[in-house]
Amino acid sequence: MGTFGTPGPTTAGSHDALVERLRRAGCVFAEQEAELLEQAASDPQERERMCARREAGEFLEHVIGTVDICGEKLAVGPGDFVPRQRTALLIEAGIAEARRRRRPVVVEAYCGVAPVAALIGRRVSGARVHASDCDPRPLVHARANLPPGAGVHPGSGLDALPTALEGTVDLLVAVPPYVPARQWDLMPREAREHEPISALVAGRDGLEQVRHLLTEAPRWLAPGGVLLIEMHRDQAPPALAAAGRVRAYAECGSVAGEDGETVLVRARTPVSAAASAPIPAAVPAPSDAVRSVLPGPAPxxxxxxxxxxxxxxxxxxxxxxxxxxxxxxxxxxxxxxxxxxxxxxxxxxxxxxxxxxxxxxxxxxxxxxxxxxxxxxxxxxxxxxxxxxxxxxxxxxxxxxxxxxxxxxxxxxxxxxxxxxxxxxxxxxxxxxx
Known part of the structure; x- marks a missing residue:
């Protein structure tokens, strides 16, 4: 392996020097990051630029141009929201839900680079996938990640979807922004400086977009269609309460991830259209409409x-x-x-x-x-x-x-x-x- 043209204390001319620089910059997994930088760089000069970007606090994924999740590599670029490993819970639940249907229609709202739709498209035979986001920058990489023929729709939330999808969506998945505004200053510096605030923060309690999804999803879901939303565990109770007030759902529930922090909220519409008739206002919603059981991925x-x-x-x-x-x-x-x-x-x-x-x-x-x-x-x-x-x-x-x-x-x-x-x-x- 070649060395940089001007060796010195700030030049990562060797593998060991690169590891040491990353370690000094606070990278816990410096050895592994050095290998990824070396694989991604086309020449020593590019490797030096990448190392400098990483030392400055930029996401490793932004620097090398890919993120690895659930064993798959996805394209990602500077300024994009980087999919977190906790989203593996949503990906696996989504795949399990999609496999229960023949040629399912799947939509990922607030998609960013579309990690959930991309992996469902790759792993579920016949899946017809769509993705939407209000930021055009990550949609460039979403198109690269999604299978050929996938629908990519610029715009806010579900409002971006074509009307032809109304009542046809078998599975709607989302990682909406769910950081409460008061917690913005507590976010890691790399997130505050290198990811769009619109992909992170959603109102005072972080549930602004979650409530919008819960309210609007029934219009798009097919009979028996399922909505899956990722959020923090502390947000699940109010989100489930909000879901219980939407009478178009036959059942609602949640499941906690292994990390002890991540929760999925799941809502399903009635299987038959007749069962989805509005409940008279004088009749209260059944008390067991909200359950803490998710019949999603196999145990x-x-x-x-x-x-x-x-x-x-x-x-x-x-x-x-x-x-x-x-x-x-x-x-x-x-x-x-x-x-x-x-x-x-x-x-x-x-x-x-x-x-x-x-x-x-x-x-x-x-x-x-x-x-x-x-x-x-x-x-x-x-x-x-x-x-x-x-x-x-x-x-x-x-x-x-x-x-x-x-x-x-x-x-x-x-x-x-x-x-x-x-x-x-x-x-x-x-x-x-x-």
Whole structure:
């Protein structure tokens, strides 16, 4: 790897120097961030500019141009609201809801770069997705993230949607702004300085847009249609109370995320149109109209996410499928079957891919021996490591070390990011093949 033209105390000429600069800037995961910056930069000068932007407090995702959520990379740019990892709860619930329907119509309001609609579009066969936002800047990246043919509608909330969608939406999802105005000064500096306030703050209690959604959604939802809204746990009780006052809903409920902070509020319209007739004003709404049960994602989705996160975090540990299954109180067969259904590969294949990705980074950025790297990423046999590496990438670890850096140096960063991700399930081209 080359160095910058003018080495000095402020120039990240080497991997170690880059890590040290990021660490001094307060980056907790400096090693991982350095690798991402090196992969994203097309040359040393661009890497220096990226490092300087990160040191100045800009979001890492804004700097490298992508955000990784639920195992997928999405485009994001400066000034966009960066999707948070907590939104994985909404994504997984949305996917589960969409899979219950044939060719569902899905809308993401207040979409930003459309992380929920994008992943539903990628993972639910036949889904017809739409996204709307009042800010035209993130819609540029939303179009790149969404599948071909998706509807992208500039405008405020649901008012942006075409009237042809009225009464046809099977699933309406949203991460509206929900920060109370009084808490603006408590927000992280990078959010206050690098994200639009309109994507964060919504009135005195943060529920201004939530109430609007709850009131307006029934006009757009099909019979049996579902509304899912992300918010903070403290906002769920007043939001559920507001939902209970909207008589067009047959049921309302909520579910809390594993982080203890994030909650989804779910509202569903009656399955039959006749059942949605207005309740006479003199008859009070039933007291059980608001329930704290969300019949959304299957319970084991949470367990699958724990397994995936454990593999991501501790890929060097000597895991096998039975050990992973016991850690979440599932059988090995059930874990393998459900993991493949949700993520497209077995837990073992996912583990091998994570190990090879880490090995690729060490081969590119360090001079450690292949044997040392083999052990560091979790393989107990050099032969198994070399065989698996070649199955995934089509070349041996030693050949990748010699040729990989040369190839990457000549590639645009968007292409380099794709080719440095291992091909799964023996899809590597044979030597000399296309």
């Amino acid at each position: 084991d989705l949470v367990l699958l996410r724990r397994v995936r996160d454990r593999i991501d975090r501790d890929h060097a540990q000597p895991w096998d499928v039975e050990m992973l299954a016991r850690s979440v109180h599932l059988s090995g067969g059930h874990l393998s079957r459900r993991f493949r259904e949700e993520y497209g590969e077995s837990p073992y294949s996912y583990l091998m891919t994570r190990r090879i990705e880490r090995a690729m980074a060490l081969l590119r950025h360090t001079d450690r021996s292949v044997t040392d790297i083999c052990t560091a990423v979790g393989f107990s046999s050099l032969g198994t490591f070399s065989t698996r590496f070649k199955e995934l990438l089509g070349v041996s670890p030693s050949a990748y070390r010699v040729r990989g850096a040369e190839v990457l140096d000549s590639m645009p960063p968007c292409i380099a990011r794709r080719v440095t991700r291992p091909i799964r399930n023996r899809e590597a081209a044979p030597p000399g093949g296309v």
